[in-house]
Amino acid sequence: MVDLVNLVQTLTTPHPLDRYLELIRPMLTTRVMRAEIIHVRRSVLGSVTLTLRPTWQWTGHNPGQYVQIGVVIDGVRHTRCYSPVNAASRRDRHIQLTVKAHPEGLVSQYLYRNALPGMVVDLAPATGVFQLPEPRPDRILLVSGGSGITPVLSMLRTLAEEGYPGEVTFLHYAKSPEVQPHRPELAQIERTHKNFRVESRYTSYGSGYFDYDELERVAPWFADAQTFVCGPPGLMDAVRKIFEAEQLADRLHTEEFTLSVAPVEVGEAFGTVSFAASGVRAENDGAVLLEQAEAAGLTPEYGCRMGICFSCTAVRRTGCTRNVRTGETDSDPDQPIQLCINAPVGDVEIDI
The missing domain is CATH 2.40.30.10 (Translation factors)
Structure with a gap:
Protein backbone atom coordinates (compact mmCIF):
# COMPACT_ATOMS: atom_id res chain seq x y z
CA MET A 1 0.00 0.00 0.00
CA VAL A 2 2.81 2.40 0.92
CA ASP A 3 4.60 1.66 -2.38
CA LEU A 4 1.39 2.36 -4.30
CA VAL A 5 0.90 5.68 -2.52
CA ASN A 6 4.51 6.64 -3.25
CA LEU A 7 4.03 5.79 -6.93
CA VAL A 8 0.90 7.91 -7.17
CA GLN A 9 2.68 10.75 -5.37
CA THR A 10 5.39 10.61 -8.03
CA LEU A 11 2.89 10.61 -10.88
CA THR A 12 1.04 13.64 -9.48
CA THR A 13 4.16 15.84 -9.18
CA PRO A 14 4.59 18.83 -8.74
CA HIS A 15 1.72 18.77 -6.20
CA PRO A 16 1.29 16.04 -3.56
CA LEU A 17 -1.63 13.65 -4.00
CA ASP A 18 -3.47 15.14 -1.02
CA ARG A 19 -3.57 18.51 -2.82
CA TYR A 20 -5.74 16.95 -5.54
CA LEU A 21 -7.82 14.82 -3.19
CA GLU A 22 -8.76 17.78 -0.98
CA LEU A 23 -10.32 19.49 -3.99
CA ILE A 24 -12.74 16.55 -4.15
CA ARG A 25 -13.18 15.96 -0.42
CA PRO A 26 -11.00 17.50 2.34
CA MET A 27 -11.20 14.38 4.51
CA LEU A 28 -9.95 12.14 1.70
CA THR A 29 -6.20 12.14 2.40
CA THR A 30 -3.30 9.73 2.03
CA ARG A 31 -0.74 11.35 4.34
CA VAL A 32 -2.09 14.56 5.89
CA ALA A 124 -1.54 16.59 14.44
CA PRO A 125 -0.88 13.41 16.46
CA ALA A 126 -1.31 13.59 20.22
CA THR A 127 1.84 14.38 22.15
CA GLY A 128 3.04 15.63 25.54
CA VAL A 129 4.53 14.11 28.68
CA PHE A 130 1.72 15.27 31.00
CA GLN A 131 -0.17 11.98 31.20
CA LEU A 132 -1.24 9.25 33.59
CA PRO A 133 1.51 6.74 34.31
CA GLU A 134 1.38 2.99 33.76
CA PRO A 135 0.71 1.20 36.02
CA ARG A 136 -1.78 3.51 37.71
CA PRO A 137 -0.80 4.76 41.19
CA ASP A 138 -2.96 3.80 44.19
CA ARG A 139 -4.08 7.39 44.83
CA ILE A 140 -4.46 10.28 42.39
CA LEU A 141 -5.09 13.97 42.99
CA LEU A 142 -6.18 16.11 40.03
CA VAL A 143 -6.15 19.92 40.35
CA SER A 144 -7.12 22.37 37.61
CA GLY A 145 -8.14 25.96 37.07
CA GLY A 146 -9.99 27.64 34.19
CA SER A 147 -9.21 26.09 30.80
CA GLY A 148 -6.66 23.84 32.52
CA ILE A 149 -9.56 21.49 33.20
CA THR A 150 -9.20 19.82 29.80
CA PRO A 151 -6.21 17.45 30.30
CA VAL A 152 -7.16 16.45 33.84
CA LEU A 153 -10.78 15.84 32.82
CA SER A 154 -9.50 13.37 30.25
CA MET A 155 -7.58 11.69 33.07
CA LEU A 156 -10.65 11.55 35.29
CA ARG A 157 -12.87 10.15 32.53
CA THR A 158 -10.27 7.55 31.62
CA LEU A 159 -9.98 6.40 35.23
CA ALA A 160 -13.77 6.19 35.46
CA GLU A 161 -14.05 4.10 32.30
CA GLU A 162 -11.27 1.80 33.49
CA GLY A 163 -13.07 1.18 36.77
CA TYR A 164 -10.06 2.49 38.66
CA PRO A 165 -10.25 1.11 42.24
CA GLY A 166 -8.03 3.64 44.02
CA GLU A 167 -8.85 7.00 45.62
CA VAL A 168 -9.30 9.99 43.31
CA THR A 169 -9.95 13.64 44.14
CA PHE A 170 -10.63 16.17 41.40
CA LEU A 171 -10.40 19.83 42.51
CA HIS A 172 -11.30 22.51 39.98
CA TYR A 173 -11.20 26.32 40.25
CA ALA A 174 -13.44 28.55 38.11
CA LYS A 175 -14.84 32.06 38.30
CA SER A 176 -18.42 30.84 38.66
CA PRO A 177 -20.57 27.75 37.99
CA GLU A 178 -21.88 29.41 34.82
CA VAL A 179 -18.46 29.29 33.14
CA GLN A 180 -17.36 25.85 34.34
CA PRO A 181 -17.67 23.33 31.51
CA HIS A 182 -18.76 19.71 31.94
CA ARG A 183 -20.39 20.16 35.38
CA PRO A 184 -23.14 17.55 34.69
CA GLU A 185 -20.52 15.01 33.56
CA LEU A 186 -18.44 15.61 36.70
CA ALA A 187 -21.48 15.18 38.94
CA GLN A 188 -22.40 11.94 37.15
CA ILE A 189 -18.88 10.54 37.61
CA GLU A 190 -18.98 11.29 41.34
CA ARG A 191 -22.43 9.70 41.71
CA THR A 192 -21.44 6.47 39.97
CA HIS A 193 -17.94 6.06 41.44
CA LYS A 194 -17.93 6.11 45.24
CA ASN A 195 -14.13 6.30 45.36
CA PHE A 196 -14.11 9.50 43.27
CA ARG A 197 -14.45 12.91 44.93
CA VAL A 198 -15.21 15.99 42.83
CA GLU A 199 -14.81 19.47 44.36
CA SER A 200 -15.36 22.87 42.71
CA ARG A 201 -14.25 26.26 43.98
CA TYR A 202 -15.45 29.61 42.59
CA THR A 203 -13.41 32.79 42.87
CA SER A 204 -16.48 35.03 42.55
CA TYR A 205 -17.89 33.31 45.66
CA GLY A 206 -14.72 33.87 47.67
CA SER A 207 -13.67 30.21 47.62
CA GLY A 208 -11.06 30.34 44.90
CA TYR A 209 -7.82 30.09 46.83
CA PHE A 210 -5.56 27.07 47.12
CA ASP A 211 -3.57 26.56 50.32
CA TYR A 212 -2.36 23.80 52.61
CA ASP A 213 -5.61 23.68 54.59
CA GLU A 214 -7.61 23.24 51.38
CA LEU A 215 -5.31 20.44 50.30
CA GLU A 216 -5.75 18.68 53.65
CA ARG A 217 -9.54 19.02 53.40
CA VAL A 218 -9.95 17.51 49.93
CA ALA A 219 -7.09 14.98 49.92
CA PRO A 220 -5.58 14.34 53.37
CA TRP A 221 -3.65 11.46 51.77
CA PHE A 222 -1.95 13.72 49.18
CA ALA A 223 1.56 12.83 50.42
CA ASP A 224 0.99 9.23 49.25
CA ALA A 225 -0.58 10.21 45.91
CA GLN A 226 0.56 11.25 42.47
CA THR A 227 -0.72 14.79 41.78
CA PHE A 228 -1.48 16.30 38.37
CA VAL A 229 -2.02 20.06 38.06
CA CYS A 230 -2.94 22.32 35.13
CA GLY A 231 -4.12 25.90 35.43
CA PRO A 232 -3.18 29.58 35.63
CA PRO A 233 0.21 30.66 37.06
CA GLY A 234 -1.16 31.64 40.48
CA LEU A 235 -2.64 28.21 41.09
CA MET A 236 0.41 26.42 39.74
CA ASP A 237 2.76 28.43 41.96
CA ALA A 238 0.63 27.80 45.06
CA VAL A 239 0.64 24.04 44.49
CA ARG A 240 4.37 23.94 43.74
CA LYS A 241 5.30 25.85 46.91
CA ILE A 242 3.39 23.42 49.11
CA PHE A 243 4.80 20.31 47.45
CA GLU A 244 8.34 21.68 47.55
CA ALA A 245 7.98 22.59 51.22
CA GLU A 246 6.70 19.06 51.94
CA GLN A 247 9.58 17.59 49.87
CA LEU A 248 7.06 15.99 47.50
CA ALA A 249 8.16 17.63 44.24
CA ASP A 250 8.78 14.21 42.69
CA ARG A 251 5.09 13.39 43.13
CA LEU A 252 3.88 16.55 41.36
CA HIS A 253 3.23 16.63 37.59
CA THR A 254 2.31 19.92 35.90
CA GLU A 255 1.20 21.32 32.56
CA GLU A 256 0.91 25.05 31.79
CA PHE A 257 -1.26 26.56 29.06
CA THR A 258 -0.27 30.13 29.82
CA LEU A 259 3.13 31.73 29.39
CA SER A 260 4.56 32.90 32.70
CA VAL A 261 7.39 35.29 31.81
CA ALA A 262 10.46 35.94 33.93
CA PRO A 263 11.11 39.67 34.32
CA VAL A 264 13.51 41.31 31.86
CA GLU A 265 16.63 42.73 33.47
CA VAL A 266 17.46 46.33 32.75
CA GLY A 267 19.95 46.63 29.90
CA GLU A 268 19.24 43.22 28.35
CA ALA A 269 17.59 44.62 25.21
CA PHE A 270 20.56 45.62 23.06
CA GLY A 271 22.35 44.41 19.96
CA THR A 272 21.10 43.10 16.61
CA VAL A 273 19.07 40.03 15.66
CA SER A 274 20.17 38.46 12.38
CA PHE A 275 17.72 36.12 10.66
CA ALA A 276 20.33 34.25 8.66
CA ALA A 277 18.16 32.26 6.23
CA SER A 278 16.19 35.38 5.25
CA GLY A 279 19.00 37.94 5.17
CA VAL A 280 17.01 40.19 7.51
CA ARG A 281 18.48 42.14 10.43
CA ALA A 282 16.63 44.02 13.17
CA GLU A 283 17.50 45.89 16.33
CA ASN A 284 16.83 43.78 19.42
CA ASP A 285 13.81 45.22 21.25
CA GLY A 286 13.76 42.66 24.06
CA ALA A 287 10.75 40.68 22.83
CA VAL A 288 10.89 36.93 22.19
CA LEU A 289 12.40 35.89 18.87
CA LEU A 290 9.06 34.84 17.38
CA GLU A 291 7.60 38.30 17.93
CA GLN A 292 10.76 40.02 16.66
CA ALA A 293 10.75 37.86 13.52
CA GLU A 294 7.09 38.72 12.86
CA ALA A 295 7.79 42.42 13.44
CA ALA A 296 10.58 42.16 10.83
CA GLY A 297 8.09 40.84 8.27
CA LEU A 298 8.94 37.14 8.57
CA THR A 299 6.39 34.35 9.04
CA PRO A 300 8.03 31.50 10.98
CA GLU A 301 5.89 28.50 11.77
CA TYR A 302 4.40 28.39 15.25
CA GLY A 303 1.68 26.64 17.20
CA CYS A 304 0.97 27.31 20.87
CA ARG A 305 3.21 30.39 21.38
CA MET A 306 3.76 29.14 24.95
CA GLY A 307 6.67 26.73 24.69
CA ILE A 308 4.54 23.59 24.62
CA CYS A 309 4.37 22.27 21.08
CA PHE A 310 7.90 22.96 19.69
CA SER A 311 6.46 24.03 16.30
CA CYS A 312 8.58 27.19 16.26
CA THR A 313 11.93 25.53 16.94
CA ALA A 314 14.87 27.00 14.99
CA VAL A 315 18.65 26.82 15.28
CA ARG A 316 20.46 29.61 17.11
CA ARG A 317 23.76 29.89 15.25
CA THR A 318 25.52 32.37 17.51
CA GLY A 319 24.77 34.63 20.44
CA CYS A 320 23.02 34.35 23.78
CA THR A 321 19.30 33.93 24.45
CA ARG A 322 17.19 33.97 27.62
CA ASN A 323 14.35 31.56 28.28
CA VAL A 324 11.55 33.89 29.38
CA ARG A 325 9.83 31.12 31.36
CA THR A 326 12.81 30.19 33.50
CA GLY A 327 15.10 33.22 33.20
CA GLU A 328 18.02 30.95 32.23
CA THR A 329 20.46 32.04 29.52
CA ASP A 330 22.32 29.90 27.00
CA SER A 331 25.01 30.72 24.44
CA ASP A 332 26.10 27.36 23.01
CA PRO A 333 26.38 27.71 19.21
CA ASP A 334 24.22 25.80 16.71
CA GLN A 335 21.52 24.84 19.22
CA PRO A 336 17.78 24.40 18.46
CA ILE A 337 15.63 26.75 20.53
CA GLN A 338 11.94 27.63 20.74
CA LEU A 339 11.36 31.07 19.24
CA CYS A 340 8.22 31.75 21.31
CA ILE A 341 9.94 31.54 24.72
CA ASN A 342 13.47 32.76 23.98
CA ALA A 343 14.56 36.39 23.78
CA PRO A 344 17.94 37.56 22.49
CA VAL A 345 20.54 38.94 24.89
CA GLY A 346 22.75 41.12 22.72
CA ASP A 347 23.67 40.06 19.18
CA VAL A 348 22.02 36.83 18.05
CA GLU A 349 21.98 34.96 14.74
CA ILE A 350 19.02 32.66 14.23
CA ASP A 351 18.54 30.38 11.22
CA ILE A 352 15.16 31.53 9.88
Whole structure:
Protein backbone atom coordinates (compact mmCIF):
# COMPACT_ATOMS: atom_id res chain seq x y z
CA MET A 1 0.00 0.00 0.00
CA VAL A 2 2.81 2.40 0.92
CA ASP A 3 4.60 1.66 -2.38
CA LEU A 4 1.39 2.36 -4.30
CA VAL A 5 0.90 5.68 -2.52
CA ASN A 6 4.51 6.64 -3.25
CA LEU A 7 4.03 5.79 -6.93
CA VAL A 8 0.90 7.91 -7.17
CA GLN A 9 2.68 10.75 -5.37
CA THR A 10 5.39 10.61 -8.03
CA LEU A 11 2.89 10.61 -10.88
CA THR A 12 1.04 13.64 -9.48
CA THR A 13 4.16 15.84 -9.18
CA PRO A 14 4.59 18.83 -8.74
CA HIS A 15 1.72 18.77 -6.20
CA PRO A 16 1.29 16.04 -3.56
CA LEU A 17 -1.63 13.65 -4.00
CA ASP A 18 -3.47 15.14 -1.02
CA ARG A 19 -3.57 18.51 -2.82
CA TYR A 20 -5.74 16.95 -5.54
CA LEU A 21 -7.82 14.82 -3.19
CA GLU A 22 -8.76 17.78 -0.98
CA LEU A 23 -10.32 19.49 -3.99
CA ILE A 24 -12.74 16.55 -4.15
CA ARG A 25 -13.18 15.96 -0.42
CA PRO A 26 -11.00 17.50 2.34
CA MET A 27 -11.20 14.38 4.51
CA LEU A 28 -9.95 12.14 1.70
CA THR A 29 -6.20 12.14 2.40
CA THR A 30 -3.30 9.73 2.03
CA ARG A 31 -0.74 11.35 4.34
CA VAL A 32 -2.09 14.56 5.89
CA MET A 33 -4.22 14.00 9.00
CA ARG A 34 -7.38 16.06 9.32
CA ALA A 35 -10.59 15.98 11.33
CA GLU A 36 -14.19 16.92 10.60
CA ILE A 37 -16.26 18.70 13.23
CA ILE A 38 -19.40 16.61 13.62
CA HIS A 39 -20.96 18.22 16.71
CA VAL A 40 -20.76 21.66 18.33
CA ARG A 41 -22.00 22.49 21.82
CA ARG A 42 -22.01 25.96 23.35
CA SER A 43 -23.62 25.13 26.68
CA VAL A 44 -21.24 27.22 28.80
CA LEU A 45 -20.67 30.95 28.39
CA GLY A 46 -17.33 31.65 26.71
CA SER A 47 -16.52 28.04 25.75
CA VAL A 48 -17.32 25.69 22.90
CA THR A 49 -17.07 21.89 22.93
CA LEU A 50 -16.27 20.27 19.58
CA THR A 51 -16.55 16.62 18.64
CA LEU A 52 -14.13 15.71 15.84
CA ARG A 53 -14.03 12.71 13.52
CA PRO A 54 -10.37 12.26 12.51
CA THR A 55 -9.08 10.67 9.33
CA TRP A 56 -7.70 7.15 9.37
CA GLN A 57 -4.22 8.24 10.50
CA TRP A 58 -5.41 9.04 14.04
CA THR A 59 -3.98 6.57 16.59
CA GLY A 60 -5.56 7.97 19.75
CA HIS A 61 -4.22 9.84 22.78
CA ASN A 62 -3.11 9.17 26.32
CA PRO A 63 -5.10 11.05 28.98
CA GLY A 64 -3.43 14.43 29.54
CA GLN A 65 -1.81 14.78 26.12
CA TYR A 66 -2.62 17.55 23.64
CA VAL A 67 -3.15 17.85 19.89
CA GLN A 68 -2.54 20.67 17.43
CA ILE A 69 -5.53 21.98 15.51
CA GLY A 70 -5.04 24.04 12.35
CA VAL A 71 -7.63 26.43 10.89
CA VAL A 72 -7.50 28.95 8.06
CA ILE A 73 -8.53 32.47 9.08
CA ASP A 74 -8.59 35.20 6.41
CA GLY A 75 -6.42 33.05 4.15
CA VAL A 76 -3.75 32.34 6.78
CA ARG A 77 -3.37 28.96 8.48
CA HIS A 78 -3.05 29.11 12.26
CA THR A 79 -2.37 26.24 14.66
CA ARG A 80 -3.06 25.95 18.37
CA CYS A 81 -2.77 23.25 21.02
CA TYR A 82 -5.78 21.79 22.81
CA SER A 83 -6.12 18.78 25.11
CA PRO A 84 -8.84 16.23 24.39
CA VAL A 85 -11.34 16.00 27.26
CA ASN A 86 -12.68 12.57 26.39
CA ALA A 87 -11.43 9.29 27.83
CA ALA A 88 -8.53 7.71 26.00
CA SER A 89 -10.47 4.52 25.23
CA ARG A 90 -13.29 6.10 23.20
CA ARG A 91 -14.37 3.32 20.86
CA ASP A 92 -15.68 5.51 18.03
CA ARG A 93 -12.22 7.18 17.72
CA HIS A 94 -13.83 10.60 17.98
CA ILE A 95 -12.02 13.44 19.75
CA GLN A 96 -13.75 15.92 22.04
CA LEU A 97 -12.18 19.34 22.63
CA THR A 98 -13.39 22.13 24.89
CA VAL A 99 -12.04 25.48 23.74
CA LYS A 100 -12.25 28.57 25.94
CA ALA A 101 -12.54 31.80 23.95
CA HIS A 102 -9.72 33.89 25.40
CA PRO A 103 -10.02 37.65 24.81
CA GLU A 104 -6.82 37.79 22.74
CA GLY A 105 -7.10 34.28 21.34
CA LEU A 106 -7.40 34.46 17.55
CA VAL A 107 -8.09 30.75 17.01
CA SER A 108 -10.16 30.19 20.15
CA GLN A 109 -12.39 33.18 19.33
CA TYR A 110 -12.76 31.96 15.75
CA LEU A 111 -13.79 28.46 16.82
CA TYR A 112 -16.14 29.80 19.51
CA ARG A 113 -17.95 32.00 17.01
CA ASN A 114 -17.70 30.06 13.75
CA ALA A 115 -17.31 26.32 14.39
CA LEU A 116 -20.07 24.33 12.69
CA PRO A 117 -20.64 20.66 11.87
CA GLY A 118 -18.94 19.83 8.58
CA MET A 119 -15.96 22.16 9.11
CA VAL A 120 -12.63 20.41 8.47
CA VAL A 121 -9.51 21.27 10.46
CA ASP A 122 -5.90 20.12 10.32
CA LEU A 123 -4.91 17.70 13.07
CA ALA A 124 -1.54 16.59 14.44
CA PRO A 125 -0.88 13.41 16.46
CA ALA A 126 -1.31 13.59 20.22
CA THR A 127 1.84 14.38 22.15
CA GLY A 128 3.04 15.63 25.54
CA VAL A 129 4.53 14.11 28.68
CA PHE A 130 1.72 15.27 31.00
CA GLN A 131 -0.17 11.98 31.20
CA LEU A 132 -1.24 9.25 33.59
CA PRO A 133 1.51 6.74 34.31
CA GLU A 134 1.38 2.99 33.76
CA PRO A 135 0.71 1.20 36.02
CA ARG A 136 -1.78 3.51 37.71
CA PRO A 137 -0.80 4.76 41.19
CA ASP A 138 -2.96 3.80 44.19
CA ARG A 139 -4.08 7.39 44.83
CA ILE A 140 -4.46 10.28 42.39
CA LEU A 141 -5.09 13.97 42.99
CA LEU A 142 -6.18 16.11 40.03
CA VAL A 143 -6.15 19.92 40.35
CA SER A 144 -7.12 22.37 37.61
CA GLY A 145 -8.14 25.96 37.07
CA GLY A 146 -9.99 27.64 34.19
CA SER A 147 -9.21 26.09 30.80
CA GLY A 148 -6.66 23.84 32.52
CA ILE A 149 -9.56 21.49 33.20
CA THR A 150 -9.20 19.82 29.80
CA PRO A 151 -6.21 17.45 30.30
CA VAL A 152 -7.16 16.45 33.84
CA LEU A 153 -10.78 15.84 32.82
CA SER A 154 -9.50 13.37 30.25
CA MET A 155 -7.58 11.69 33.07
CA LEU A 156 -10.65 11.55 35.29
CA ARG A 157 -12.87 10.15 32.53
CA THR A 158 -10.27 7.55 31.62
CA LEU A 159 -9.98 6.40 35.23
CA ALA A 160 -13.77 6.19 35.46
CA GLU A 161 -14.05 4.10 32.30
CA GLU A 162 -11.27 1.80 33.49
CA GLY A 163 -13.07 1.18 36.77
CA TYR A 164 -10.06 2.49 38.66
CA PRO A 165 -10.25 1.11 42.24
CA GLY A 166 -8.03 3.64 44.02
CA GLU A 167 -8.85 7.00 45.62
CA VAL A 168 -9.30 9.99 43.31
CA THR A 169 -9.95 13.64 44.14
CA PHE A 170 -10.63 16.17 41.40
CA LEU A 171 -10.40 19.83 42.51
CA HIS A 172 -11.30 22.51 39.98
CA TYR A 173 -11.20 26.32 40.25
CA ALA A 174 -13.44 28.55 38.11
CA LYS A 175 -14.84 32.06 38.30
CA SER A 176 -18.42 30.84 38.66
CA PRO A 177 -20.57 27.75 37.99
CA GLU A 178 -21.88 29.41 34.82
CA VAL A 179 -18.46 29.29 33.14
CA GLN A 180 -17.36 25.85 34.34
CA PRO A 181 -17.67 23.33 31.51
CA HIS A 182 -18.76 19.71 31.94
CA ARG A 183 -20.39 20.16 35.38
CA PRO A 184 -23.14 17.55 34.69
CA GLU A 185 -20.52 15.01 33.56
CA LEU A 186 -18.44 15.61 36.70
CA ALA A 187 -21.48 15.18 38.94
CA GLN A 188 -22.40 11.94 37.15
CA ILE A 189 -18.88 10.54 37.61
CA GLU A 190 -18.98 11.29 41.34
CA ARG A 191 -22.43 9.70 41.71
CA THR A 192 -21.44 6.47 39.97
CA HIS A 193 -17.94 6.06 41.44
CA LYS A 194 -17.93 6.11 45.24
CA ASN A 195 -14.13 6.30 45.36
CA PHE A 196 -14.11 9.50 43.27
CA ARG A 197 -14.45 12.91 44.93
CA VAL A 198 -15.21 15.99 42.83
CA GLU A 199 -14.81 19.47 44.36
CA SER A 200 -15.36 22.87 42.71
CA ARG A 201 -14.25 26.26 43.98
CA TYR A 202 -15.45 29.61 42.59
CA THR A 203 -13.41 32.79 42.87
CA SER A 204 -16.48 35.03 42.55
CA TYR A 205 -17.89 33.31 45.66
CA GLY A 206 -14.72 33.87 47.67
CA SER A 207 -13.67 30.21 47.62
CA GLY A 208 -11.06 30.34 44.90
CA TYR A 209 -7.82 30.09 46.83
CA PHE A 210 -5.56 27.07 47.12
CA ASP A 211 -3.57 26.56 50.32
CA TYR A 212 -2.36 23.80 52.61
CA ASP A 213 -5.61 23.68 54.59
CA GLU A 214 -7.61 23.24 51.38
CA LEU A 215 -5.31 20.44 50.30
CA GLU A 216 -5.75 18.68 53.65
CA ARG A 217 -9.54 19.02 53.40
CA VAL A 218 -9.95 17.51 49.93
CA ALA A 219 -7.09 14.98 49.92
CA PRO A 220 -5.58 14.34 53.37
CA TRP A 221 -3.65 11.46 51.77
CA PHE A 222 -1.95 13.72 49.18
CA ALA A 223 1.56 12.83 50.42
CA ASP A 224 0.99 9.23 49.25
CA ALA A 225 -0.58 10.21 45.91
CA GLN A 226 0.56 11.25 42.47
CA THR A 227 -0.72 14.79 41.78
CA PHE A 228 -1.48 16.30 38.37
CA VAL A 229 -2.02 20.06 38.06
CA CYS A 230 -2.94 22.32 35.13
CA GLY A 231 -4.12 25.90 35.43
CA PRO A 232 -3.18 29.58 35.63
CA PRO A 233 0.21 30.66 37.06
CA GLY A 234 -1.16 31.64 40.48
CA LEU A 235 -2.64 28.21 41.09
CA MET A 236 0.41 26.42 39.74
CA ASP A 237 2.76 28.43 41.96
CA ALA A 238 0.63 27.80 45.06
CA VAL A 239 0.64 24.04 44.49
CA ARG A 240 4.37 23.94 43.74
CA LYS A 241 5.30 25.85 46.91
CA ILE A 242 3.39 23.42 49.11
CA PHE A 243 4.80 20.31 47.45
CA GLU A 244 8.34 21.68 47.55
CA ALA A 245 7.98 22.59 51.22
CA GLU A 246 6.70 19.06 51.94
CA GLN A 247 9.58 17.59 49.87
CA LEU A 248 7.06 15.99 47.50
CA ALA A 249 8.16 17.63 44.24
CA ASP A 250 8.78 14.21 42.69
CA ARG A 251 5.09 13.39 43.13
CA LEU A 252 3.88 16.55 41.36
CA HIS A 253 3.23 16.63 37.59
CA THR A 254 2.31 19.92 35.90
CA GLU A 255 1.20 21.32 32.56
CA GLU A 256 0.91 25.05 31.79
CA PHE A 257 -1.26 26.56 29.06
CA THR A 258 -0.27 30.13 29.82
CA LEU A 259 3.13 31.73 29.39
CA SER A 260 4.56 32.90 32.70
CA VAL A 261 7.39 35.29 31.81
CA ALA A 262 10.46 35.94 33.93
CA PRO A 263 11.11 39.67 34.32
CA VAL A 264 13.51 41.31 31.86
CA GLU A 265 16.63 42.73 33.47
CA VAL A 266 17.46 46.33 32.75
CA GLY A 267 19.95 46.63 29.90
CA GLU A 268 19.24 43.22 28.35
CA ALA A 269 17.59 44.62 25.21
CA PHE A 270 20.56 45.62 23.06
CA GLY A 271 22.35 44.41 19.96
CA THR A 272 21.10 43.10 16.61
CA VAL A 273 19.07 40.03 15.66
CA SER A 274 20.17 38.46 12.38
CA PHE A 275 17.72 36.12 10.66
CA ALA A 276 20.33 34.25 8.66
CA ALA A 277 18.16 32.26 6.23
CA SER A 278 16.19 35.38 5.25
CA GLY A 279 19.00 37.94 5.17
CA VAL A 280 17.01 40.19 7.51
CA ARG A 281 18.48 42.14 10.43
CA ALA A 282 16.63 44.02 13.17
CA GLU A 283 17.50 45.89 16.33
CA ASN A 284 16.83 43.78 19.42
CA ASP A 285 13.81 45.22 21.25
CA GLY A 286 13.76 42.66 24.06
CA ALA A 287 10.75 40.68 22.83
CA VAL A 288 10.89 36.93 22.19
CA LEU A 289 12.40 35.89 18.87
CA LEU A 290 9.06 34.84 17.38
CA GLU A 291 7.60 38.30 17.93
CA GLN A 292 10.76 40.02 16.66
CA ALA A 293 10.75 37.86 13.52
CA GLU A 294 7.09 38.72 12.86
CA ALA A 295 7.79 42.42 13.44
CA ALA A 296 10.58 42.16 10.83
CA GLY A 297 8.09 40.84 8.27
CA LEU A 298 8.94 37.14 8.57
CA THR A 299 6.39 34.35 9.04
CA PRO A 300 8.03 31.50 10.98
CA GLU A 301 5.89 28.50 11.77
CA TYR A 302 4.40 28.39 15.25
CA GLY A 303 1.68 26.64 17.20
CA CYS A 304 0.97 27.31 20.87
CA ARG A 305 3.21 30.39 21.38
CA MET A 306 3.76 29.14 24.95
CA GLY A 307 6.67 26.73 24.69
CA ILE A 308 4.54 23.59 24.62
CA CYS A 309 4.37 22.27 21.08
CA PHE A 310 7.90 22.96 19.69
CA SER A 311 6.46 24.03 16.30
CA CYS A 312 8.58 27.19 16.26
CA THR A 313 11.93 25.53 16.94
CA ALA A 314 14.87 27.00 14.99
CA VAL A 315 18.65 26.82 15.28
CA ARG A 316 20.46 29.61 17.11
CA ARG A 317 23.76 29.89 15.25
CA THR A 318 25.52 32.37 17.51
CA GLY A 319 24.77 34.63 20.44
CA CYS A 320 23.02 34.35 23.78
CA THR A 321 19.30 33.93 24.45
CA ARG A 322 17.19 33.97 27.62
CA ASN A 323 14.35 31.56 28.28
CA VAL A 324 11.55 33.89 29.38
CA ARG A 325 9.83 31.12 31.36
CA THR A 326 12.81 30.19 33.50
CA GLY A 327 15.10 33.22 33.20
CA GLU A 328 18.02 30.95 32.23
CA THR A 329 20.46 32.04 29.52
CA ASP A 330 22.32 29.90 27.00
CA SER A 331 25.01 30.72 24.44
CA ASP A 332 26.10 27.36 23.01
CA PRO A 333 26.38 27.71 19.21
CA ASP A 334 24.22 25.80 16.71
CA GLN A 335 21.52 24.84 19.22
CA PRO A 336 17.78 24.40 18.46
CA ILE A 337 15.63 26.75 20.53
CA GLN A 338 11.94 27.63 20.74
CA LEU A 339 11.36 31.07 19.24
CA CYS A 340 8.22 31.75 21.31
CA ILE A 341 9.94 31.54 24.72
CA ASN A 342 13.47 32.76 23.98
CA ALA A 343 14.56 36.39 23.78
CA PRO A 344 17.94 37.56 22.49
CA VAL A 345 20.54 38.94 24.89
CA GLY A 346 22.75 41.12 22.72
CA ASP A 347 23.67 40.06 19.18
CA VAL A 348 22.02 36.83 18.05
CA GLU A 349 21.98 34.96 14.74
CA ILE A 350 19.02 32.66 14.23
CA ASP A 351 18.54 30.38 11.22
CA ILE A 352 15.16 31.53 9.88
